[in-house]
Amino acid sequence: xxxxxDHVGIAVSNLDETLKFYTETLGLKxxxxxxxxxxxxxxxxxxxxxxxxxxxxxxxPDGPIAKYIEKKGEGIQHIAFRVDNIQAALDNMRxxxxxxxxxxxxxxxxxxxxxxxxxxxxxxxxVELCERK
Numbered sequence: 001x002x003x004x005x006d007h008v009g010i011a012v013s014n015l016d017e018t019l020k021f022y023t024e025t026l027g028l029k030x031x032x033x034x035x036x037x038x039x040x041x042x043x044x045x046x047x048x049x050x051x052x053x054x055x056x057x058x059x060x061p062d063g064p065i066a067k068y069i070e071k072k073g074e075g076i077q078h079i080a081f082r083v084d085n086i087q088a089a090l091d092n093m094r095x096x097x098x099x100x101x102x103x104x105x106x107x108x109x110x111x112x113x114x115x116x117x118x119x120x121x122x123x124x125x126x127v128e129l130c131e132r133k
Contacts, residue, residue: 006082006130007052015057043109080128086113
């Protein structure tokens, strides 16, 4: 079911400043930015081999990333696992008693279909399932 780690999402307060660290200091390649309006987030993509880092900056003070930073500060916000069939993966998680944040897949950055699992069912880690065509 799970194919690989798709990406790690990192909540940041200032995307431009954070990008400088990842590109200039760490030497990672920057592969563009996308705004996902319904999630109130601006996402910068930094591919590394088979996976990528996604830097997440809130576009709204009431957005989930802004709330995350207010509560926990900047840092790793979630880990995303690539699946080949997100609906089947959600059905499997539901059957296993995993609490879902998203009952149905939704649009995510980079054209992916995504769904989140509740941290109370995943030992405190926000887990994203991600299907890419």
